[in-house]
Structures are given as C-alpha cells and as structure tokens.
Amino acid sequence: MKRSEVNTIMQEAEAFIRKSGFYLPPFAYWTPDEWRHKGDEAREIVENQLGWDITDFGLGRYKEDGLFLFTVRNGSQADMRSKQGKLYCEKIMVVDVDQKTPFHFHWNKVEDIINRGGGRLALRLYNATPDGQLADTPIEASLDGVKRNFNPGDLVELAPGESITLTPYLYHEFWGAGQRVLVGEVSLVNDDANDNRFYKTVGRFPSIEEDAEPWHLLTTDYARYWKGN
Numbered sequence: 196m197k198r199s200e201v202n203t204i205m206q207e208a209e210a211f212i213r214k215s216g217f218y219l220p221p222f223a224y225w226t227p228d229e230w231r232h233k234g235d236e237a238r239e240i241v242e243n244q245l246g247w248d249i250t251d252f253g254l255g256r257y258k259e260d261g262l263f264l265f266t267v268r269n270g271s272q273a274d275m276r277s278k279q280g281k282l283y284c285e286k287i288m289v290v291d292v293d294q295k296t297p298f299h300f301h302w303n304k305v306e307d308i309i310n311r312g313g314g315r316l317a318l319r320l321y322n323a324t325p326d327g328q329l330a331d332t333p334i335e336a337s338l339d340g341v342k343r344n345f346n347p348g349d350l351v352e353l354a355p356g357e358s359i360t361l362t363p364y365l366y367h368e369f370w371g372a373g374q375r376v377l378v379g380e381v382s383l384v385n386d387d388a389n390d391n392r393f394y395k396t397v398g399r400f401p402s403i404e405e406d407a408e409p410w411h412l413l414t415t416d417y418a419r420y421w422k423g424n
Contacts, residue, residue: 253398
C-alpha cells in the first residue's frame, strides 16, 4: 500500500469515527516527530501494539479486501500467562460496504464483535476442522447473551447495537451491508503475530511504499520512530 493511501484511509476513518460519537485516545494524534521524542512512558503502547492498523491483507485491493482498525487498549502475553494485569483488548474498526475481512479464526482469543453504528454488519460462519478446513457441522454462538444455532456457512447480520461472541476455532468473514459500519471488538488479549489462522494465505500487515510522510504512525512504524529509554 502507498503511504498516501494509508493517510487518506486514516483521515476518512477518523472523521467517520468522530461523527459516530466515538473518540480516539490522545496518543492517536501524536505526530511522527512527537514519537521520536517519546521515551519509556510509551512502552505499553508500543509493546502491546496499540494504535492505527490498516491492512489490505497483502492482496493489493483494499476497497474489496481490507480493514481499518485502531487498538484502543490491549494487554500482553505476559499478562495472560500470569493471569494478572490487562487480560483484555478493545478495538474500533471501520468496515465499508462489501469490503471483506477474509475467513479466519483464533486459536486462543474469544471476542465480541459489536455493531456500533452505521449499516448492518454481515458475517459468514463455519466451524474449523482439526486440520483447519471448513467443517460441515452445526454452529452454536451467542448473540447478545442469547444462544443461537446456525448451519455451516450461514449468514448472520448485526444491526447497530447488536453483537456476536466468536469463540476459538470459529471461522468468520465479515463485510458491511448497505452502508459503512463502525465495529467494536472486545476480547481477550490480542496477539496478531501468533493467533490468526486465515483459511487462505494472506498477509496480515502490508508493506508500505513511502510516497508521502505519515499523517500518524501505524503500529508497524513504531520500531523506526520510537527510541524508548
């Protein structure tokens, strides 16, 4: 992806998020130069990968296969091992009409996916087989605390205010239906490096062609700008 494209996506998403009545934390607006002067006080943001996250899944067609995310809070794997500290994560996402996040499941993470406003969020569900294929077995999921049963491949649509709990080994893909959707995620600690199993081979983090200065840093930019102590 080009940096200029990333900047435009950030700006449009931030305006949509703000218009929807959700506000990002102060560190969202630190400039690249401010990041160069941050020390140990920003360690949690860097190590737990809080912040801006934009992906085209390495497919080069963001409008069709892509996702905007901002991680607001997240714990660490050390927290999970000790069962102390932050054992949770919160993200806000922007999903455009027919813009797919491809089939994937998580080995460890349980997550609530919440329609925070806009259009309807469409999800397609399958259980995973032990070898990572799409299982031909019934699915049980909780929608806002109500147990529901689905057939493999069923489509679930969430209206604003509705949510679904996705458990480990439950394949899901999703996209916006009708209009752009603001999507929340509340989950156990997120580990994008080790806890995503995509059905088809894709890239979680895109390579960036630096044709412009960053408006704000992606989480993958921290290593180049943050010096710590």
